[in-house]
Amino acid sequence: MxxxxxxxxxxxxxxxxxxxxLQGVNFTLREGEIHALMGENGAGxxxxxxxxxxxxxxxxxxxxxxxxxxxxxxxxxxDAQKLGISTVYQEITLCPNLSVAENMYxxxxxxxxxxxxxxxxxxxxxxxxxxxPAKATQQLASCSIAVQQMVxxxxxxxxxxxxxxxxxxxxxxxxxxxxxxxxxxxxxxxRGVGIIFVTHFLDQVYEVCDKITVLRDxxxxxxxxxxxxxxxxxxxxxxxxxxxxxxxxxxxxxxxxKEDASKxxxxxxxxxxNAGIKPFDFYIKKGEVNGxxxxxxxxxxxxxRAIFGADRVIGGTVKKNGKVIKITKPLDAMKNGIxxxxxxxxxxxxxxxxxxxxxxxxxxxxxxxxxxxxxxxxANQFADxxxxxxxxxxxxxxxxxxxxxxxxxxxxxxxxxxLTHPEYxxxxxxxxxxxxxxxxxxxxxxxxxxxxxxxxxxxxxETDEMLRTCSRLIVMRDRKVVGExxxxxxxxxKIMSTIAGGDRE
Amino acid sequence: MSFMNRLRDKSKNMTDxxxxxxxxxxxxxxxxxxxxxFQGKGFLKPQxxxxxxxxxxxxxxxxxxxxLVMITGGIDISVGGVTALVSMCCAVYLDYHNGNVFVAVLxxxxxxxxxxxxxxxxxxxxxxxxxxxxxxxMFFARGMTTIVNTNPFNVQNEAFVALKETRVIVPGFGSVNxxxxxxxxxxxxxxxxxxxIVIVLFCVLRWTKxxxxxxxxxxxxxxxxxxxxxxKRTKFLSHLICGLLAxxxxxxxxxxxxxxxASHASGMEMNAIASSIIGGTMLTGGVGNIIGxxxxxxxxxxxxxxxxxxxxxxxxxxxxTIAAMLCLFxxxxxxxxxxxxxxxxxx
Numbered sequence: 029m030x031x032x033x034x035x036x037x038x039x040x041x042x043x044x045x046x047x048x049x050l051q052g053v054n055f056t057l058r059e060g061e062i063h064a065l066m067g068e069n070g071a072g073x074x075x076x077x078x079x080x081x082x083x084x085x086x087x088x089x090x091x092x093x094x095x096x097x098x099x100x101x102x103x104x105x106x107d108a109q110k111l112g113i114s115t116v117y118q119e120i121t122l123c124p125n126l127s128v129a130e131n132m133y134x135x136x137x138x139x140x141x142x143x144x145x146x147x148x149x150x151x152x153x154x155x156x157x158x159x160x161p162a163k164a165t166q167q168l169a170s171c172s173i174a175v176q177q178m179v180x181x182x183x184x185x186x187x188x189x190x191x192x193x194x195x196x197x198x199x200x201x202x203x204x205x206x207x208x209x210x211x212x213x214x215x216x217x218x219r220g221v222g223i224i225f226v227t228h229f230l231d232q233v234y235e236v237c238d239k240i241t242v243l244r245d246x247x248x249x250x251x252x253x254x255x256x257x258x259x260x261x262x263x264x265x266x267x268x269x270x271x272x273x274x275x276x277x278x279x280x281x282x283x284x285x286k287e288d289a290s291k292x293x294x295x296x297x298x299x300x301x302n303a304g305i306k307p308f309d310f311y312i313k314k315g316e317v318n319g320x321x322x323x324x325x326x327x328x329x330x331x332x333r334a335i336f337g338a339d340r341v342i343g344g345t346v347k348k349n350g351k352v353i354k355i356t357k358p359l360d361a362m363k364n365g366i367x368x369x370x371x372x373x374x375x376x377x378x379x380x381x382x383x384x385x386x387x388x389x390x391x392x393x394x395x396x397x398x399x400x401x402x403x404x405x406x407a408n409q410f411a412d413x414x415x416x417x418x419x420x421x422x423x424x425x426x427x428x429x430x431x432x433x434x435x436x437x438x439x440x441x442x443x444x445x446x447l448t449h450p451e452y453x454x455x456x457x458x459x460x461x462x463x464x465x466x467x468x469x470x471x472x473x474x475x476x477x478x479x480x481x482x483x484x485x486x487x488x489x490e491t492d493e494m495l496r497t498c499s500r501l502i503v504m505r506d507r508k509v510v511g512e513x514x515x516x517x518x519x520x521x522k523i524m525s526t527i528a529g530g531d532r533e
Numbered sequence: 534m535s536f537m538n539r540l541r542d543k544s545k546n547m548t549d550x551x552x553x554x555x556x557x558x559x560x561x562x563x564x565x566x567x568x569x570x571f572q573g574k575g576f577l578k579p580q581x582x583x584x585x586x587x588x589x590x591x592x593x594x595x596x597x598x599x600x601l602v603m604i605t606g607g608i609d610i611s612v613g614g615v616t617a618l619v620s621m622c623c624a625v626y627l628d629y630h631n632g633n634v635f636v637a638v639l640x641x642x643x644x645x646x647x648x649x650x651x652x653x654x655x656x657x658x659x660x661x662x663x664x665x666x667x668x669x670x671m672f673f674a675r676g677m678t679t680i681v682n683t684n685p686f687n688v689q690n691e692a693f694v695a696l697k698e699t700r701v702i703v704p705g706f707g708s709v710n711x712x713x714x715x716x717x718x719x720x721x722x723x724x725x726x727x728x729x730i731v732i733v734l735f736c737v738l739r740w741t742k743x744x745x746x747x748x749x750x751x752x753x754x755x756x757x758x759x760x761x762x763x764x765k766r767t768k769f770l771s772h773l774i775c776g777l778l779a780x781x782x783x784x785x786x787x788x789x790x791x792x793x794x795a796s797h798a799s800g801m802e803m804n805a806i807a808s809s810i811i812g813g814t815m816l817t818g819g820v821g822n823i824i825g826x827x828x829x830x831x832x833x834x835x836x837x838x839x840x841x842x843x844x845x846x847x848x849x850x851x852x853x854t855i856a857a858m859l860c861l862f863x864x865x866x867x868x869x870x871x872x873x874x875x876x877x878x879x880x
Contacts, residue, residue, distance in 0.1 A: 125752035135761030
């Protein structure tokens, strides 16, 4: 063990029923280093972190810490904390009803009484030294998520942590907040803390990290200096294959351009819902992929929700093949061959305790009616077919969906809608929070479906993703459709200027 | 308007607990002043206020325990049943066996402690819903009360009657009656016990690590675990203390009514829950204050007093007014919390 090494994990193995989550993984962290842990969903990042923090026990392997002769045993999060390993999770693990100072000190000081004065003073000192914009006496719930995360880090720092694990800390932060967090991370790095940084955002890795360790399918791919590993190579290492040239995808979707003359399958006229959008006109042709783009909150989701009947429609009409249809609730839309993959899969999409199979057949079951259940054999056949088709990584069709990774949950929901064989598929942020590999899978799938004649509307916050898949973009600003781009106009710059509003120039 | 703005600015920096406490106290005083204005001079007499305390000392004690459990994120609906059981057991012991008053107190404490131990164990260590556990506890206590003795009866034990009639004079609050004679103001021993418990429990919740861990567990038990708090032990202790207080409250109730009956304290657990909520304790856990609970009980019983002195002395009127008041408090609470949240979002 080198002198500067603060943590070394050697040959870690961990299995769950049906899955070998970690197979002989090594990981080394040095003093004053920000070390990115990268991998697709299901690559074993979370498992490795959980082994390190004592949430899971390991089947095999050793963990060494600086200053300890022998391998250490970590049996609980408390053990890990005592050894100087602290974790800050994406979901805040503090108590929102207590004050900032209490959250920093509760559960780790001795004695019977609470000395508020001393505690508040100490807390303020640490907050100041780390430049965190919070007061010790403030209630935690009154701080922004970013500040709450920083308070969690401050707690860890004060506990004299040697190893700080940041598990997707930036997912719910805006750019400025991310910048602040990075400032704090660099500060800690200068103090000699070793930081493990888990994230999906490649940009952020290249902005703050020194080293990258890549995992794939539970195995170690390698440890790299950040400067030795360009972005494209990182992605290909994570995926385990040479990255398909993404521009190739675009080639595939040329097929439907020829059918340009065909009539729209679905169109709306002055459609408006109670969600606060302005009336909008919209159409989609057979085999077309189009998209709504715009800033967050510009009304992209609200438009498609209105088409699907998920929000209450208060005006306008929807036509299918030229005939007016009445959609007042999602079931009406489903019966007319529309499928909608909602934005937030946790709230609107998955039924966590049901199995993958039940989640897949849910929408079709609704269409068929609840009193005519599918036979076990039918259900199994559907489930197996789509698990294979979409490459869903699950132990079996009986696994509860909540135990799957985010990307795989998304694929299950997608399978659910594909099973209803819709004519028109609406995908609202289908790639949010999932790894690069699955993202590309989904994009390819969209284009494949379109080439088979399905119409698809695709919404994503990442414009390059939209450019890759859509042949026509509807641009929204302030809950209003402000433009439509197609053909040569489909460029990043053009989209930006349309969103920003060209009329100001 | 500038006053309202200043108030809003202040409320932004307040913890939820303190904000709700403030609301409770303000509403209580507003109500009491209203009672004085509309129900005449009766409410102006200090003894009227002390009588409210005398009649509700046991409810104060039960509500303290209830608040503690609710702050930790649980609930205990067995306290009314335990009160009845304690009354009956003590009554039988004192009257039929001519027992000693001190031993009777010990019996009361033992019954409360036993309920707290068992319910706490089931909730904390076997992870059963507190509502279910204490529902069973309630049925068990009510059933046992009837088994101990079916018929209601008054206790004649001399030592006990002496204790029951002991009055603690409150100097300076007496009044002169129609005959021109000075009548001193008094409270019962139960009130002294109740106030002591309020003070002790307030201090425990505010200034001890154990007290703060009740709040932490109620706020987010998963987080509390990650922060290194022994969540199971904390939940266990909350039920244990609540059970013990139900024993104490039961004896105070028994001292006030001086009889044993299977129908004693029926629905009292609901009054305790109502008082806690009016006092600013949230059913979702993590927010609450014992001083608030104290004022919650006072608000509830003042309303009952107003209703009965207005000549509407029927059970359903009391029920309806309590319902109205609960709604009022919950609406005020949610409006204030929503405003606070909105003000914070603006920042």
